[in-house]
Amino acid sequence: MDLRQIFHSEYELLFMEAAGFAGKGGLEMFFRAALLTLGLNVVCAIHAQSQHVEVVAKDLPEPVPVEGRDIALVFDDGPLSSTTPQVLDLLKKFGMHATFSVVGKNVEAFPDIAKRIAADGHEIVNQTYSHPDPELTSHEDFLAEVDRAQEVIRKITGVSPVYFCPPDGELRDDLVLLVRSKGYLILEPTLDSGDWRSPPAGEVGRVVLEGVTPGAVILFHDSFPKSVAELPGIVEKLSQRGYRSLTLSELRSGAKKGK
Numbered sequence: 001m002d003l004r005q006i007f008h009s010e011y012e013l014l015f016m017e018a019a020g021f022a023g024k025g026g027l028e029m030f031f032r033a034a035l036l037t038l039g040l041n042v043v044c045a046i047h048a049q050s051q052h053v054e055v056v057a058k059d060l061p062e063p064v065p066v067e068g069r070d071i072a073l074v075f076d077d078g079p080l081s082s083t084t085p086q087v088l089d090l091l092k093k094f095g096m097h098a099t100f101s102v103v104g105k106n107v108e109a110f111p112d113i114a115k116r117i118a119a120d121g122h123e124i125v126n127q128t129y130s131h132p133d134p135e136l137t138s139h140e141d142f143l144a145e146v147d148r149a150q151e152v153i154r155k156i157t158g159v160s161p162v163y164f165c166p167p168d169g170e171l172r173d174d175l176v177l178l179v180r181s182k183g184y185l186i187l188e189p190t191l192d193s194g195d196w197r198s199p200p201a202g203e204v205g206r207v208v209l210e211g212v213t214p215g216a217v218i219l220f221h222d223s224f225p226k227s228v229a230e231l232p233g234i235v236e237k238l239s240q241r242g243y244r245s246l247t248l249s250e251l252r253s254g255a256k257k258g259k
């Protein structure tokens with residue numbers, strides 16, 4: 001539930017109460033609801049503004065230096081039966097390859113979809129077994145999460161991921177070193193679609209289509225139905241503009257030498 005929903009529910013409740021108490025206290029509740037409405041608008045305005053600033057200003061690495069218009073679309077937090085197959089169908093339709101940063105327990109829950117990701121030529125990335133909060137997880141437990149996910153992915157898909165993706169997008173330096181010491185490369189998006197913030201309709205497309213440049217590694221979540229619903233329009237426009245998604249490893253191996 002986001003901030004807006006919480007405020008809306010409380011606001012509706014107050015008006016319902018006020019309506020019920022036509023007499024004593026009703027007027028007071030009406031004023032409280034009115035005040036809350038004012039608060040809601042202020043909070044939403046601040047919220048919307050901070051969302052926009054974050055999307056634009058977040059400090060992400062530079063795009064991979066490439067020839068041509070190659071990019072890498074990344075899908076986080078799946079696979080899920082409700083949304084991932086639609087993403088796979090779409091990528092197939094446009095002849096694009098993507099990177100799926102999967103959660104081990106979802107791979108266990110939906111093995112056929114995980115197998116299809118690999119069979120369709122997409123790259124699979126390890127994003128821990130249960131998506132724990134890295135801040136609340138010891139080094140030992142964090143490594144156990146990574147190992148367990150790697151084992152589940154290997155058993156089910158036959159693929160051993162070379163990339164690791166931090167569960168919350170960012171990882172403390174000590175954990176980066178820890179994961180690298182195990183031989184993993186760290187997946188770092190260069191453009192965040194912001195779909196995880198549940199922005200208004202059209203915003204994900206705007207961010208992606210305004211922000212895309214050759215070599216961009218663009219982060220989406222196949223776990224958000226709203227974001228998946230907007231994806232066909234976005235992929236079609238990218239394709240019309242000559243962009244082609246490769247897997248992250250393909251994008252990196254095709255990168256210009258010496259940069």
Ligand SMILES: [Zn+2]
Pocket residue numbers: 076077127131166167168169
């Ligand atoms: Zn995640």
